[in-house]
Amino acid sequence: MIVMKFGGSSVANADRIRHIAEIIKEYREQRPVVVLSAMGDTTDDLIEAADLALTGKVLLDKTEKLHLDTAKALGIPDDEVKKRLGELRTLLTGVSMLKELTPRSRDYLVSFGERLSVRMMAAYLNSINVRAEYHDSWDVGFVSDSNYTNAELLPETWETIRTKLGPYAAGKKNDGKPIPVVTGFLALDKNGFITTLGRGGSDLTATVLGASLRAEEVQTWKDVDGILTADPRIVPDARPVPVATYEEAAELAYFGAQVLHPRSMLPCRQTGTPVRVKNSYNISAPGSIIVTKHTEKPSAVRAITTKQGVTLVDIVSTRMLGQHGFLAKVFQVFSDHRVSIDVIATSEVSVSLTVDHEKAELSALRRDLAKFADIAIRKDRAIVTVICDVRRSSQILAQTFNVLAKEKINIQMISQGASKVNISMICNSSESARVVQLLHREYFGSADMDARGGTA
Ligand code: ASP
Ligand code: MG
Numbered sequence: 001m002i003v004m005k006f007g008g009s010s011v012a013n014a015d016r017i018r019h020i021a022e023i024i025k026e027y028r029e030q031r032p033v034v035v036l037s038a039m040g041d042t043t044d045d046l047i048e049a050a051d052l053a054l055t056g057k058v059l060l061d062k063t064e065k066l067h068l069d070t071a072k073a074l075g076i077p078d079d080e081v082k083k084r085l086g087e088l089r090t091l092l093t094g095v096s097m098l099k100e101l102t103p104r105s106r107d108y109l110v111s112f113g114e115r116l117s118v119r120m121m122a123a124y125l126n127s128i129n130v131r132a133e134y135h136d137s138w139d140v141g142f143v144s145d146s147n148y149t150n151a152e153l154l155p156e157t158w159e160t161i162r163t164k165l166g167p168y169a170a171g172k173k174n175d176g177k178p179i180p181v182v183t184g185f186l187a188l189d190k191n192g193f194i195t196t197l198g199r200g201g202s203d204l205t206a207t208v209l210g211a212s213l214r215a216e217e218v219q220t221w222k223d224v225d226g227i228l229t230a231d232p233r234i235v236p237d238a239r240p241v242p243v244a245t246y247e248e249a250a251e252l253a254y255f256g257a258q259v260l261h262p263r264s265m266l267p268c269r270q271t272g273t274p275v276r277v278k279n280s281y282n283i284s285a286p287g288s289i290i291v292t293k294h295t296e297k298p299s300a301v302r303a304i305t306t307k308q309g310v311t312l313v314d315i316v317s318t319r320m321l322g323q324h325g326f327l328a329k330v331f332q333v334f335s336d337h338r339v340s341i342d343v344i345a346t347s348e349v350s351v352s353l354t355v356d357h358e359k360a361e362l363s364a365l366r367r368d369l370a371k372f373a374d375i376a377i378r379k380d381r382a383i384v385t386v387i388c389d390v391r392r393s394s395q396i397l398a399q400t401f402n403v404l405a406k407e408k409i410n411i412q413m414i415s416q417g418a419s420k421v422n423i424s425m426i427c428n429s430s431e432s433a434r435v436v437q438l439l440h441r442e443y444f445g446s447a448d449m450d451a452r453g454g455t456a
Helices: 014-026 042-054 061-074 079-098 103-110 112-127 156-170 202-212 246-254 262-271 326-336 363-369 390-406 429-444
Strands: 002-006 032-036 132-135 179-183 186-189 194-196 217-222 243-245 275-279 288-291 301-317 341-346 350-356 373-388 413-416 422-428
Touching (some): 002 014, 002 202, 032 202, 042 079, 042 112, 061 112, 079 112, 103 112, 103 194, 179 202, 246 262, 246 288, 246 301, 246 373, 326 363, 390 413, 390 422, 422 429
Parallel strands (some): 002 032, 002 217, 032 179, 132 179, 217 275
Antiparallel strands (some): 186 194, 275 288, 341 350, 373 422, 413 422
């Protein structure tokens, strides 16, 4: 069996739903369990509606129109949709009167997005003679703690999923059992209240289903050809990475590539269940597959990513020169100010590190660090990360710096990740696109850049 997960944009309107239904039909023989997100931006819209209700206004038109129009366009009965939307409006009205919204009610409110999308998809599949059945995820075993808006699944989820869906997963081809269509993102806590698993949580729903049912693979369907060697907005001829390990994919996700959230890869990593990223506009393309280990020797570099809006903090020890405990002190200050560190490099007496400056307010932090060190803060930097086989790092570093030196690009810091799959460099934000283009051309032969006399 396989798990097929479709995100919000894949089910954004009637056309997309019809298209996805055809894909599901194609894979029918492989006994898919389908996981869906809410339609389009419905989750955002519901969060917005909740905030607005707190100010006394009930505005649900966009969500109502989207779902009712879609049901109509798909030619499916809309009583179920109407019933849910009615409940939702009542709830929002309540919030607008009380002007109070707990995280628990927020999750309940947001859950309507996924609960609507699975009902509509199952109805549509049945209407085209593909037997399907919708499930709220708790009906197939998803139980979580009560950490509303960011709940953690309880371990028993795995076993319950096997009890509930095992028979379907193990069934014979064409035994007529309906395809389960399951709400992503949602669970139920021990008290019977709906919880959500954090934004983008549908991926986790899919990987937990796949891992516990020992699926042949978990497919997450996107609008691009899998994981790309670079951001196509920077490198137009970026190409799919055919195979990546979980570690490599986690680094990619962390540094901004369109992959699954690292947290959602954990279940499949545990069981070694492959995760495939596929393009719903290019069904026959293999996409990218994420596996435990490379079986064939891969190329030295897997992909190149960049993260903008980074601040570089240089900390040079003054009084504590040579004393132990310097790093501990530095980290304590960051922890006190709740500023998280991305990339770090150290020498005997100095530390350079990067923080996300869009999030971090640094003046208080600076004051505390200045008590025992000289501080330089440089804004508008970018991280360029080369996801690669670090065992070949001497070769990669030599090649990389050769290219950048020729172009007179100055790298201000470099760090080799402990996970052995990334080398990160800090440069000026304004130069980062060019660094990515140059390195992409070097490692993947990209010809798509306005290089000053560059020859590919
Ligand atoms: N609909 C939820 C969100 O937008 C969950 C998901 O799409 O994965 O975050
Ligand atoms: Mg969404």
